[in-house]
Amino acid sequence: MGAGNDPPPPFAAAVQRDGMTAFWRTHQSTLVTVFLLLPALAGFFGLFFYPMLLTVILSFRPEGHEVGWTLENYTRFLADPDGRWVILLTFILALGSTALSVLLSVPLSLILREKVRGHQFYRLMILVPLVIPGLIGALGLLLFWGSRGWFNLFLLQFMPFVQRPVAVNYTIHGLTMFYVWLYFPYTCVTTMSALESLDRSIEEAGAVSGANRWQVLRYIVLPLITPGILAGSVLTFMAAFGAFSVPLIAGGNYRPLAVEIYKQISIPIPARWSAASAIAMIMGLLQVAFLTLYMRFVRRGGGTGGPR
Amino acid sequence: MTDAMIEFRDVTKRYGSLVANDHFTLTIQRGELMTLLGPSGCGKTTALRCLTGYIRPDEGRIFLDGKDVTELPTHQRELGMVFQSFALFPHMMVQDNVGFPLMIRNLPKDQRQKMVAEALRLVRLEGYETHYPRQLSGGQQQRVGLARALVYRPKVLLLDEPLSNLDAKLREEMRFEIKEVVTRLGITAMYVTHDQAEALALSDRVAIMNRGRLEQLGTPEEIYEKPQSRFVAEFIGLSNFLEGQVQAVDRDTMAVGVGGLQVTVPALPRIGPGHKVLLFLRPNEIELLRPDAPAGMNVFDARVEKATYLGDTMDYRLTLGQGLDLRVQSDAQRRFGPGAQVRLRFPRVRCWAIPGD
Amino acid sequence: MTLMKAYLRGLWEGKFILGYTLLLSLTLFIAAPFLMIALRSVGKGWFGRLWLPPQLTLDWYRWAVEVGNIPEVMKNTLIIGAIAVIVSTVIGIFAGWAFGRRQMPGKEVLMAIILLPRMIPPITYALGVAKIFYTLELVDTYLGVAMAHVSVCAPYAILVLSATFEGLDERVLEAAGVCGANTIKRFIYVVLPLILPGILASMIFSFTHSYNEFTLTLLTYGPNTVTLPIRTYLAVGDGYWEITSAMAVIMVVPSLLILAMIQRRAKPEKLVGGFKGV
Structure with missing residues (x-):
């Protein structure tokens, strides 16, 4: 606006100031965007990127030293049979509970889709484990499934041939079940929303073409909600x-990676930060690698026929 | 009644290499209902957004009631606007939606209520004051939008494809309603649409746009009967185009040779023998006669290739002359089957020519 | 896949009985642990094979408050939660506006990067956060623990708020402008009422996260910043199950209240994105 008509400014300072305003004018939009993103970027670098970088560096340092480089922290953990067992255990628990969550969620969502009596109550029940601290859930589960809990009480009193309490707590299958309790809502809710967004007329079209209700479910509904199920199972x-x-608190002698990391810095004195960092790096890499593979699988085969 | 209310003067707007408005110039008179008509992407929406101030033109000025408003922010332009997507405030009741422009202008509450009630009466929505937009049907929502646009008697009412989100029956009803309200208030209105029927039915004048430019400006009759270009003719639904060459000019008529036939049409200024012209014929204005009908001026023999029954009319594809194809619609009383020989008569005044390329 | 098919087929055949059995077991499966906790927290002399505690008492709550120092712990939790909510909401509003309403190159990539902390197990970066906070002497301060929580809360706030801002209809804002509202009035009367639910949702999500957050707290807390989950964990370690149960009840009630409060408004699938109580 009129800037071009002004006579040339007499002083160099004025030139500079004019340059500044011109710069502001042309880059205003970009600068505002950068300004808006600044807090998020600061948080990201301060609370995620830099800590991760530090963990990476620490994982290559000899234990207790601030200088020098070594691979020992990795090799020690990976060469140790216990270390490999920890990795295997983590996968067993995660994959087992994910599979069980899918098996539980699919029929559950199919039932709740039919608006049975009290379906809203059941929907709410499914959300409960999501808002509860995992700690509290684990505590209650330990109490319920323990040798003096209701589960064993029921077995002892009403089931024949059960003479002594069945061990659930601190076993691998018990822990898997606890995981299911805590993390199946992710799968279940995603499956339910996939079912809800499904157009009923597509099923009708299937039925009109001569498919019975089982076939409609098998050939139409399930393929269509598979992407939703898989997306939810990733979260689980x-x-x-x-x-x-x-x-x-509920693993007993079964310590997956996360607990193993914490053990390294909480039990030995002095704390073994480098060992913990190395295990953390292994854990992070394993998760990223697995997710990448999983996503590729989902995109290639698992998600056929999905509407989105 | 001849002073300009809205004036676009050489308005140009570019998006990268795309020119949305290319030296667009248009004047809308006070109290006039002007329609900007054109296919999507012709720049009519850009022109509207330049007028609301939502987009700033790269070049050119815009005048509103004699004042240059090119640099004025949207909210100071004193406009009323009806949106294609309704754009009601979802968190406000009908009365608050309609009263919003008044609240912004700090009008006292009792006066506000009176004006809101009046606006709602105008669009026949009394009794819906405390409904939320989501509780209303599409037609009702659009009437709320109209009431909101009119409530404070803006200088200008803008309508951005207000009917395209409604179903066909409602669209016709609302078309009539908008026309009535605008006429009753005597307000200047600019209506943007891609629907030619809407434009012809509503407007005092129609401005047809193409590629960011004004293609033709005129009353609905002028646009419909005397299109000035092939684009306009096609856009308002003409389907028979015949290329020919002027053979002779006789005061107010001229003879045009088309595919071995000689057609007599009204003469064009500055067009003499040898010029190429383009003839337009409306399918429903060609007379279809028995093969034994008397010969005469603009009467030709043709052969029916295809006949389709459309209820009250028959739709024919005909061939005549040297490889000419014509589409003709006539009433279904008298029918010809495929292969039948017929005679056609082109009414002279209905046969319109423009200079060819 | 055949296993899955047989399983589903079996369920299908006896669907009505099975359906209700499934729903009932689900209810029991989810609710029973809470019943056990609740009973344990008010039971006295509950040993051996008894279905219900023989005597009721409120002693464990008294113990929890007096020995477990619950009021102090609650205060810590709320202060830390408030700081975490404010910081992550500010981050979320700014970044959400940029992601939801502004043009920028590489938006998707940037968004994926900023949301990366959700893809990595918290314990892996919690180590680095703890190490940094030790050198900055932020460990065992309200600000330090709250900032650790922000690393978990902020990605969700950004996610929720960019969706909110993206859903804001440009035409509605234009309509307000045409009606005569200037930028400030447009913001007060139109933008704010429309985005307020989203901001509230993001604040509730952030608070629930902070309230439940365990991993990062465990690595950054100290004697002055014990939060409820930490206090409960310490009590579990001490082995007093009754007192632990009482603390758990105190801790769970607000969570359930929040769930009851928001369940009518928010869609469950949004909650999945919003909550993660590790």
Whole structure:
């Protein structure tokens, strides 16, 4: 506006100031965007990127030293049979609970889709484990499934041939079940929303073409909601893979990666930060690698016929 | 009644290499209902957004009631606008939606209520004051939008394809309603649409746009009967185009040779023998006669290739002359089957020519 | 896949009985642990094979408050939660506006990067956060623990708020402008009422996260910043199950209240994106 008509400014300072305003004018939009993103970027670098970088560096340092480079922290953990067992255990728990969550969620969502009596109550029940601290869930589960809990009481009193309490707590299958309790809502809710967004007229079209209700379910509904189920199962897997508080108090001798990391810095004196960092790096890499593979699988085969 | 209310003067707007408005110039008189008509992407929406101030033109000025408003922010332009997507405020009741422009202008509450009630009466929505937009049907929502646009008697009412989100029956009803309200208030209105029927039915004048430019400006009759270009003719639904060459000019008529036939049409200024012209014929204005009808001026023999029954009319594809194809619609009383020989008569005044390329 | 098919087929055959059995077991499966906790927290002398505690008492709550220092712990939790909510909401509003309403090159990539913390197990970066906070002496301060929580809360706030801002209809804003509202009035009367639910949702999500957050807290807390989950964890370690149960009840009630409050408004699938109580 009129800037071009002004006589040339007499002083160099004025030139500079004019340059500044011109710069502001042309880049205003970009600068505002950068300004808006600044807090998020600061948080990202300060609370995620830099800590991760530090963990990477630490994982290559000899234990207790601030200088020098070594691969020992990795090799020691990976060469140790216990270390490999920890990795295997983490995968067993995460994959087992993910599979069980899918098996539980699919029929559950199909039932709740039919608006049975009290379906809203059941929907709410499904959400409960999501808002509860994992710690509290684990505590209640330990109490319920323990040798003096209702589960064993029921077995002892009403089931023949059960003479002594059945061990659930601190076993691998018990822990898997606890994981399911905590993390199946991710799968279930995603499956339910996939079912809800399904156009009923597509099923009608299937029925009109001569498919019975089972066939409609098998050939139409399931293929269409598979992407939703898989997306939800990824969330369950991620949560189960990274689970920390539950195995910490309910795992007993079964310590998946997250607990193993914490053990390294909490039990030995002095704390073994480098060892912990190395295990953390292994854990992070394993999760990223697995997710990448999983996504590729989902995109190639698992998600055929999905509407989105 | 001849002073300009809205004036676009050489308005140009570019998006990268795309020119949305290319030296667009248009004047809308006070109290006039002007329609900007054109296919999507012709720049009519850009022109509207330049007028609301939502987009700033790269070049050119815009005048509103004699004042240059090119640099004025939207909210100071004193406009009323009806949106294609309704754009009601979803969190406000009908009365608050309609009263919003008044609240912004700090009008006292009792006066506000009176004006809101009046606006709602104007669009026949009394009794819906405390409904939320989501509780209303599409037609009702659009009437709320109209009431909101009119409530404070803006200088200008803008309508951006207000009917395209409604179903066909409602569209016709609302078309009539908008026309009535605008006429009753005597307000200047600019209506943007791609629907030629809407434009012809509503407007005092129609401005047809193409590629960011004004293609033709005129009353609905002028646009419909005397299109000035092939684009306009096609856009308002003409389907028979015949290329020919002027053979002779006789005061107010001229003879045009088309595919071995000689057609007599009204003469064009500055067009003499040898010029190429383009003839337009409306399918429903060609007379279809028995093969034994008397010969005469603009009467030709033709052969029916295809006949389709459309209820009250028959739709024919005909061939005549040297490889000419014509589409003709006539009433279904008298029918010809495929292969039948017929005679056609082109009414002279209905046969319109423009200079060819 | 055949296993899955047989399983589903079996369920299908006896669907009505099975359906209700499934729903009932689900209810029991989810609710029973809470019943056990609740009973344990008010039971006295509950040993051996008994279905219900023989005596009721509120002693464990008294113990929890007096020995477990619950009021102090609650205060810590709320202060830390408030700081975390404010910081992550500010981050979320700014970044959400940029992602939801502004043009920028590489938006998707940037968004994926900023949301990366959700893809990595918290314990892996919690280590680095703890190490940094030790050197900055932020460990065992309200600000430090709250900032650790922000690393978990902020991605969700950004996610929720960019969706909110993206859903804001440009035409509605234009309509307000045409009606005569200037930028400030447009913001007060139109933008704010429309985005307020989203901001509230993001604040509730952030608070629930902070309230439940365990992993990062465990690595950054100290004697002065014990939060409820930490206090409960410490009590579990001490082995007093009754007192732990009482604390758990105190801790769970607000969570359930929040769930009851928001369940009518928010869609469950949004909650999945919003909550993660590890």
